[in-house]
Each structure stands twice: as C-alpha cells, then as structure tokens.
Amino acid sequence: MQDQEEEKISTLALVYTPGVGSVMIRQLISYCGGASNVFKADYKKLIKIPGIGEKAARTLLTKQGVEQGRKEWEDCQKRGIRLHFYTDADFPRRLKPLYDSPLVLYSQGKMELNAYRTVGIVGTRQVSDYGKAVTETIIKDLVPYKAVVVSGLAYGVDITAHRACLKHQLATVGVMASGLDVIYPAIHNKTAQEMKQNGGILTENPLGAKPDFRRFPARNRIIAGLSDVTIVVESARRGGSLITVEFAQNYHREVFAVPGSLMSPQSEGCHQLIKDNKAAVFTTVDEMAEAIGWNRAESKIPDPASTSPDSVPVFDGFTQEEGQVLSLLKRQGTMQLDDLSWQSGLHLGKLATLLLNLEFQGMVRSLPGKKYALV
Structure with missing residues (x-):
C-alpha cells in the first residue's frame, strides 16, 4: 500500500517538475518502470531515454517537484478528493487511449x-x-x-x-x-x-x-x-x-x-x-x-478485467491482452478499433500490432471502417 502511495506521489511530482510535459512523463514512466523509479534513475540512464534531453535530465535529478507533489497528495486526502492516475486500472477507459489524455484527474x-x-x-x-x-x-x-x-x-x-x-x-x-x-x-x-x-x-x-x-x-x-x-x-x-x-x-x-x-x-x-x-x-x-446503436438494457461498460466465466471465455495459448481482446470480440461481435481501444484500455498503437498478430494466427479478421471481428 505504501509503495502504491509513493508511486502516486511520484507521478504528481513529475507533473510539478518544470519543463517536463505529459508526453515526456509517459515516456519516463514507461522506460523506468514506474514514476518512483524515475527519481531513482541516474543521469546516464535518463539521458538514454528517447525524448529526454540534457536539460530535462538535470532538472529531474534536482527532484524539484517531489515536495510539491507530496503536499498536493496530502491536501487531497484531507479534503476528500479522489485522484485518478492514468496508470490506474479504474482510470476512465474512454480517456486512457487518447493521445492527449490527462495524466491525473x-x-x-x-x-x-x-x-x-x-x-x-x-x-x-x-x-x-x-x-x-x-x-x-x-x-x-x-x-x-x-x-x-x-x-x-x-x-x-x-x-x-x-x-x-x-x-x-x-x-x-x-x-x-x-x-x-x-x-x-x-x-x-x-x-x-x-x-x-x-x-x-x-x-x-x-x-x-x-x-x-x-x-x-x-x-x-x-x-x-x-x-x-x-x-x-x-x-x-x-x-x-x-x-x-x-x-x-x-x-x-x-x-x-x-x-x-x-x-x-x-x-x-x-x-x-x-x-x-x-x-x-x-x-x-x-x-x-x-x-x-444504444440498447436500453445495458447500464455499464463491460469490465475487461472481469473473470466471470459467462462474460469472459478462456482463450488458451494467448497472452492476457490477446485474450482480453478476443473476449471483447466474442461478447460484442464486430467492433471498431477505437471502441476496442477504450474498452480494453490498450493504446491504439499497441492494439493495432496485437490485432495484426491475431490476424496472422487466423483468430480475427479486419473489416472496412477499421472494424474487427472473430474469424
């Protein structure tokens, strides 16, 4: 629990770091394996990350945003404000795949x-x-x-x-x-x-x-x-x-x-x-x-993390993400690429690669209008 809290505080610290924008923050977290690891990295590691120049690397080493990030976290806890981080499982799935999605809500x-x-x-x-x-x-x-x-x-x-x-x-x-x-x-x-x-x-x-x-x-x-x-x-x-x-x-x-x-x-x-x-x-x-295409019967976005046998069939021999996409297609039939992205929580670029691999394996087929369905 403490590690999770530290990770969230570190994400806020990155947001408060001067000269470090949202694209760079995503890059840093991806390459370092977490926001807290960014502040543990040395100059040699930071400078090797694509898009991170000398100026940004040196600014990160000063840890300028850490104190402000911790204060923001504590103030939110006192005021009963909930923080939603883009790395969280419950972050809005409609926003997560967008190129300009917020880092924190x-x-x-x-x-x-x-x-x-x-x-x-x-x-x-x-x-x-x-x-x-x-x-x-x-x-x-x-x-x-x-x-x-x-x-x-x-x-x-x-x-x-x-x-x-x-x-x-x-x-x-x-x-x-x-x-x-x-x-x-x-x-x-x-x-x-x-x-x-x-x-x-x-x-x-x-x-x-x-x-x-x-x-x-x-x-x-x-x-x-x-x-x-x-x-x-x-x-x-x-x-x-x-x-x-x-x-x-x-x-x-x-x-x-x-x-x-x-x-x-x-x-x-x-x-x-x-x-x-x-x-x-x-x-x-x-x-x-x-x-x-609305249907009055539904009330909530199907949760891709659900493990109910009735809602998520098992696909042996596939990765968790591949199984997740296959389950969505089996449950909902034909789906557009964007719908698949926000319901699965997968970035469009990664999802496109995953779908291509599934096509090669004869599991899915692409349709006009960026739509996909099971074979």
Whole structure:
C-alpha cells in the first residue's frame, strides 16, 4: 500500500517538475518502470531515454517537484478528493487511449466514470428559452437510458443541463477549468455541491488553479473524451462549443446539433455544423439512440478485467491482452478499433500490432471502417 502511495506521489511530482510535459512523463514512466523509479534513475540512464534531453535530465535529478507533489497528495486526502492516475486500472477507459489524455484527474462525488453510456451536452452561455426547453427535454428523455451527462458547469446550456439532471435524478459530471477548490463561476457552487450526490465534479487541474483562457479548451477535450456522443444545443458561429466538437471528431465520437430558428444567432453554430456535415441533426433522444446503436438494457461498460466465466471465455495459448481482446470480440461481435481501444484500455498503437498478430494466427479478421471481428 505504501509503495502504491509513493508511486502516486511520484507521478504528481513529475507533473510539478518544470519543463517536463505529459508526453515526456509517459515516456519516463514507461522506460523506468514506474514514476518512483524515475527519481531513482541516474543521469546516464535518463539521458538514454528517447525524448529526454540534457536539460530535462538535470532538472529531474534536482527532484524539484517531489515536495510539491507530496503536499498536493496530502491536501487531497484531507479534503476528500479522489485522484485518478492514468496508470490506474479504474482510470476512465474512454480517456486512457487518447493521445492527449490527462495524466491525473481530481474528482469529488459519487460518479461512475466508466458508465455504459455517457452524453456530453454543451452550448452557448447566452442560452435562449428555446435552448433551455430543449435541454430539459433531452435530460428527461435520457432517463430510461441511464446515461451519465457530462458538461462544463458554465453559464447557459451547461448549468441548465446539470440542474435538469438533478431534477430528474440523472447522474451528471461537471468538468472544470480550475482546481476543485475553485468553483467557477462561484454562483454555481450550490449546484456543484448537489451534483456530488449523483455524479460530481472533475478536473485535471491542481488545487488552487484559477480558470484561464488555456484551461477552457483543455477542459473541453475532457468533456469530448468522456462522452460517447456530444449534443450541441445552441451555439454561436464562433462559440466555444465548437472546440468541443473538434475534439469529439478527432476522437471519432458522435456529434449531434439541435436545429433552431433561422433568425436566432444562438443557433448559427449548430446550423453550420449540420451544413458542414460535422454533426447529425438532433431530433429526439430515441432517434439518436437508434442511430448510434444504444440498447436500453445495458447500464455499464463491460469490465475487461472481469473473470466471470459467462462474460469472459478462456482463450488458451494467448497472452492476457490477446485474450482480453478476443473476449471483447466474442461478447460484442464486430467492433471498431477505437471502441476496442477504450474498452480494453490498450493504446491504439499497441492494439493495432496485437490485432495484426491475431490476424496472422487466423483468430480475427479486419473489416472496412477499421472494424474487427472473430474469424
């Protein structure tokens, strides 16, 4: 237990080390076999790691981030803040394979980050009465699907969605562009506290972090990454919601846009998304669910670590990771590469190599559209 705690503290220390970014941190942990081993490595070992230059190696040897990382860990324990590290088994499986996945997430509440269905609802801060009514209807109609609603706790569509979820007892997660101890805007603090009973608040930012122009787009990528489908309710032509859409498309996630009045500036962004084929037209939740293949019977992402004989058949002669992929394909049939990646927790590059080997062994076959199935 103490070793696990030290590993988490060491990961935080790397995050706080000047000049060491997320890509470099992943490289360091991979080559050294753990975050704590990075700080035990000497200069000769560090300099041999691809992408680690002399400056970064010398900075790591000073262990500048260790004290700050330990303090952050202790502060989180005192405040009841949960830390999710990308190396943890329960780290959000939708985020883990992404090229820009957060290294650490901070959360408070009772949330299921690996829920079977997640919906991102975003839109303008200057939401109209029409936008509020549509958002309320979407939330109410999502209840039978037991979807977790993800949004950004901002003015307008975001807070309307969160409050509608509270009203209809649907789980909702607010992704913040600040530390968990800095609720922004402050007027939404009461709603944020209420959300902790069925969902909660989430961020990648350390305690005390103030929201700034760089953190909002970064926040939007997490909303897109956590969501199977993103619905844009209202957006101006240059609205911030369009940034979320760009991330969602990069992650190969579904996007729907709500059409509005041709006279409404709040709907110009939605109409442009539809016109540019960047979003499907949203009509009803049921029609959206049918379009993306939802089934009301499921409630949680199948756990790839499950050992139930009924859910995970045994594949003798294969590695654990190969068996995991084969089990997913046997249980779910044809699957897209991205779905396989986030359900298995395997990085896309590694998964592609693994699938190629399984093809050579005559176990799986590739299909058009980056889809795979058992032979």
